[in-house]
Amino acid sequence: MTTSCTPVDTERTVLYVSNSPDQKLADFLAASGWQAVHAKSTAAAERMIGRGNIKVGLMQLPDDCSSQDLSALASCMRRVETNWVAQILPGQTENELVRRFILDYCFDFVTQPWLNDRLVFALGHAHGLSSLRQARVAPEPSLGRHGMVGQCEPMQQLYRRIDKCAMTDAPVFVAGESGTGKELTARAVHERSPRAGRPFVAINCAAIPPSLLQAELFGHERGAFTGALQRKMGRIESAHEGTLFLDEIGDMPHECQAVLLRFLQEGTIERLGGNGQISVDVRVISATHVDLDKAVEQKRFRSDLYHRLCVLRLVEPPLRERGGDIKLLANYALSMYRQDGARKLRGLSSDAIVAMSNYPWPGNVRELINCVRRAVVMSEGRFITAADLGLPEADNRPTVTLAEIRSKAEKDAIEHALQRHGYKLSEAAAELGISRATLYRLMHANRLHQEPATAGGSNLHAGAHADGEAQQQASSLT
Helix, strand or coil: CECCCCCCCHHHEEEEECCCCCHHHHHHHHHCCCEEEEECCHHHHHHHHHHHCCCEEEEECCCCCCHHHHHHHHCCCCCCCCEEEEEECCCHHHCHHHHHHHHHHCCEEEECCCCCHHHHHHHHHHHHHHHHHHHHCCCCCCCCCCCCCCCCHHHHHHHHHHHHHHCCCCCEEEECCCCCCHHHHHHHHHHCCCCCCCCEEEEECCCCCHHHHHHHHHCECCCCCCCCCCCECCHHHHCCCCEEEEECHHHCCHHHHHHHHHHHHHCEECCECCCCCEECCCEEEEEECCCHHHHHHCCCCCHHHHHHHCCEEEECCCHHHCCCHHHHHHHHHHHHHHHHCCCCCCEECHHHHHHHHHCCCCCHHHHHHHHHHHHHHHCCCCEECHHHHCCCCCCCCCCCCHHHHHHHHHHHHHHHHHHHCCCCHHHHHHHHCCCHHHHHHHHHHCCCCCCCCCCCHHHHHHHHHHHHHHHHHHHHHC
16 A cells, blocks of 8 residues: 555545555555555645645544544545545444534445445545536635735726826825725735835724824824833834825824824924924825715815825725625635634535625625634535525525516517407507517417407407418418
């Protein structure tokens, strides 16, 4: 049996995990067209899977399985690329822990004696399904060139504007709802600017009490106020030659706005308790979820500061307007936190994707990532469902195709025309712009029946005659 240090061909390889090699098993598998490689521990098995992308694993369960034993075995079985078959002893499935372990982590199981066709069938089926999965599953999404996940047109437009803003030192204002990723955008501008490699200093203006915000921004000298035991450099000064990101600038107190405006105008600061001007070279990027235009109108934000900050403007699209990016972001979050779950997750179910697409996501990307992370931990199946995500139930009405919509519109138009003309085929056909034979054929296809006119017997006779003539014409066309 091949050991864990020997290179292997992974196409028809079975990774066998047990305390000791089994030569009889290796010979049996070799005779059946398989190569067996042995791993004595789950740690060794994980290394081999990562190195060789092995599609099929064979796990021998201990005679007396405890929850600790099964947890150790599960560590390498959460990887999606390998399908596992469990080797168990007769009667082991009566153990609830073993049953749950097999359901959560194993593709199939075989019971002793296992050197038979049943084992070969299980391994072949597991290998085939793994190949199908790898053929159809797209690569897990990764961060794009701007450090973000997104391919929709609003995000592509944002990427182009980030590149343009990065080429200048003008202040940038990032607008957008909470949770859309405004700090990611600010970092992307910094990292593509000539200041890349210099400090990127962020401060949340809403998270610091107003009495301390000015000291945080500008620093203070020793003894400037009670508790100021030594000189402290402020955030602005620490961002010298780099970028200062003022998050939630809309919540900045009015008294701090005036001091910040002076810094933007003069390019100098003065520490609290100090008496000297300090020149600082900083590129300022600000952001807020607050509507600053309305805040300026309501005198809650200084208009002169607003115009200083909002020279270049970037707008973060809300998640509900990003279409297919919702699925991309969910898969990215799943790839980040997949190992947090106690079970081997295959991905997101179709009802979960529908529920995510229909949900408005008031918390945007932050809410989506936290929702998926919670579902990874709490899910009890192979796929994350809408119930696992905790989202409102999606509209489960069947989807309607374009052909079905056209058919219904055609049927309604014919039925209404017949009703308007007392079910006289000639008049209804003339209104619809078709021949009587075509009208009759369409009525037959849509299961519409001609009803007699209510004006009298002559109309009944005329209607019947027209019906017969139209039917003959329609028959000649078929």
